[in-house]
Amino acid sequence: MSSTAVAVVLGGVLLLVWAARSLTPYHDPREPFLVPPKIPVFGHLIGVLANGTGYYSQMAERYTAKAKDKGGIFTLPVPNGKMYIVTSPSMIAACDRKAKVVSFSVFVVEFARRILAGSSHAVDLLNQDLKEEWEREGKEIGLRQETMRAMHKSLMGENLDVMMRSVMKSLLALLDEAIGEKEEVVEKPLFGFLQDFLTMAGTNFMFGEENNPFQDKEVMKGFWLVDRCYTSLGLNVRPDLIAKEANRGREKFFEAFRKFYANPKALEQASYIIKARYQANRKHGVSLEDIARFDLGVCTALLVNTVPAAGWALCRVYSDENILKELRSGIEAVVFPDGIASAKEKQGQVIKVNMWQVTDAFPLLESFMKEVLRVESNNASARFVLEDTMIEDRESRRSYLLKKGSFLGMPSATVHGSEAAWGSTAKEFDPRRFLDRSKKISPSAWRTFGGGNALCPGRHLALNELTSILAMMVLRYDIEPVERGSGGGWKMPAKGAHISTSILTPAKDIQVRIRSREEVTGLKWDLVWEVDETRKE
Known part of the structure; x- marks a missing residue:
């Protein structure tokens, strides 16, 4: 090798060493x-x-x-x-x-x-x-602090109960529309079905059904494209080139929400939290254009973890006959105090399902859902x-x-897998883990909804919504996978990766068959949230 070549090689090595050291902080x-x-x-x-x-x-x-x-x-x-x-x-x-x-x-x-x-x-x-x-x-008070204060106030106490009544109405209407009481078997991709169902249900109760921008399916499509392309959009470098489709979807979202805020009737029919956020933003001089853009954040918080959490909860319960039977029996005991056999005598009647009462009387339901969130949570606060x-x-x-x-x-x-925090069964799925409500869980050990001063203001809404979805599915439907594993059970898919989402979606969806339970076929349903103030903690 010539002396010139040696010099070039040595120079290159020295350059790499210098670059590595300069890029690596002390x-x-x-x-x-x-x-x-x-x-x-x-x-x-x-x-x-x-x-x-x-x-x-x-x-x-x-x-x-x-x-x-x-x-x-x-x-x-x-x-x-x-x-x-x-x-x-x-x-x-x-x-x-x-x-x-x-x-x-x-x-x-x-x-x-x-x-x-x-x-x-x-x-x-x-x-x-x-x-x-x-x-x-x-x-x-600044914009960021006032917005968070408005959100916490909107999602606690009586304001939360008002919101939950809208949630119940929206969930029931969309579930009946998606599946209803069809006698034939409905075949669907489980997580895809939940994505469509919960996107519409969630945004209906948040923005009002009549003027919900997500009534335009292109807005829904655009929103989920943004979620799938967080990494490329987050670079914030020519998204029109490196994330074309997601950027177009984002612009479609912004356009729809600009129209929403240009319509006074739309804001009037929206939820308390949307009105409170609007007032906080306008107080600080935020334009309607930016308020429309900020609502992409509202929808992200509302949907991106709720959909996969509901999916994994259904996978867990329907893949385990024992827990399915136990959850179903507990819910039926509240809804049908005379026994499930009495349902046959109520054909054509309206059966009221008070989810506040179900959760209060049957704490295993909420404990199961919390355990799903514990084992599936993958966020990094x-x-x-x-x-x-x-x-x-x-x-x-x-x-x-x-x-x-x-x-x-x-x-x-x-x-969540720490034995110091959760005991020797930390890495196991235990649906009874949260049954003892007197046993306080350390906030530093329970991080599904974040913690500290960044604790999610919508945590109660999310948990209530998820337990309601789970209860109605278990009560009304049987679900089985189209493709079973080698042992005849559910074949659980691998999870995809995401830069920010807490609950991950599967890399490949699960095709399932959904059919109405024979025991409750022919009944009409009324899903409500009625609080017994004498029992409320």
Whole structure:
């Protein structure tokens, strides 16, 4: 080899070494221990892009023993930054205590910028006071804080009960339309059926049936295209080129919601939460255009986890004859106090199903649904470190430095599988796990709906909706897979990856046969939410 060639090769090697070092930030010994990537510099970034939030859980499982030795947190270096991954409930609690600087707010802003494509004015409003210091400093409440306050108020107490009455009406109407009491067998892709059914049911009770933009099937199609293309849209680099179809779908969504807000009657018929969000946005000078764009976020929160959660719940219950029988018997005991045999005497009559009463009298139903959410949850509660800060694990008494500008993730799959938090059966599916309502679950161990000051305001709505769907399906229908596994049971599909969704959809849908139960054929149904105030906690 000539001296020139040698010089070129050596120069190239030195350049690569320099690039690797310049792209890899300094690791302070006070930070959580470092897990180097298998592919230098870019390995962890590639892992996240390829596997979504599941990558954090994969890494946590791979390094669980080391993570425990180091206090339940470790560092993944990425180009020009680092990611801290938290694996223990006690360390999650430590992060939640530092919520002002280990912040979720940055992700709200970036979501609005990259996915909702908000204007610079609207994004700037959301970007104000990231450390949530407005009250301490005597300032007026900002847009981000006021919107969250409005959402929490809208989804609690009497406002939640009012919403649930609309949910019941919408679910029943759409279920009857999709399946009804057909005597013949209906064959459908399970998750696809639930996607169509729950999208319409959810947006009907949220925006009002008459003017619901999702009545246009192209809007529904556009919304789900956005969900499937989060990674490419989230890059926010020429989405018209790198995510053409999803970008067109997003624009179709925006156009439909612009028309919605241009119609005074539409807003008048919408739910309390939509009106409250509208008022908060208008108070802070947000345009109708941006309000329409922000509703893509509302629909994302409403639908993207509810659909797969309902699907996996149905898979779990119909693939297990024992739990199906137990859930069915418990629901029937409330709906038919004289026994299921009495249903034959009520042909043509309206049977009222009060889901508040069913859930109250038969707690196994809610416990089952919570356990589905526990074992299926795959989110990584995301935070951004706004300034250098020390966090302390009160159990281990270890302290760690978190560097400004770093990402912090708390993968729920890891915490939900923690024996320290859930006992020796942590990795098993136990439908009775949540039966003892007096036993409080640590917020740092139960992360399906996030936690800390980023706890999902719609968690009660989501759980109530899911238990209602499950109850009505179990009560009214039999479901079986078209294709069975080698042992004759359900053949469960592998899950797809997603960069942000908590409950993952299957990589391939499950084709199922749905038929009305003979015992309840011919009955009419009234699904309601009637609260017994003397029993309400």
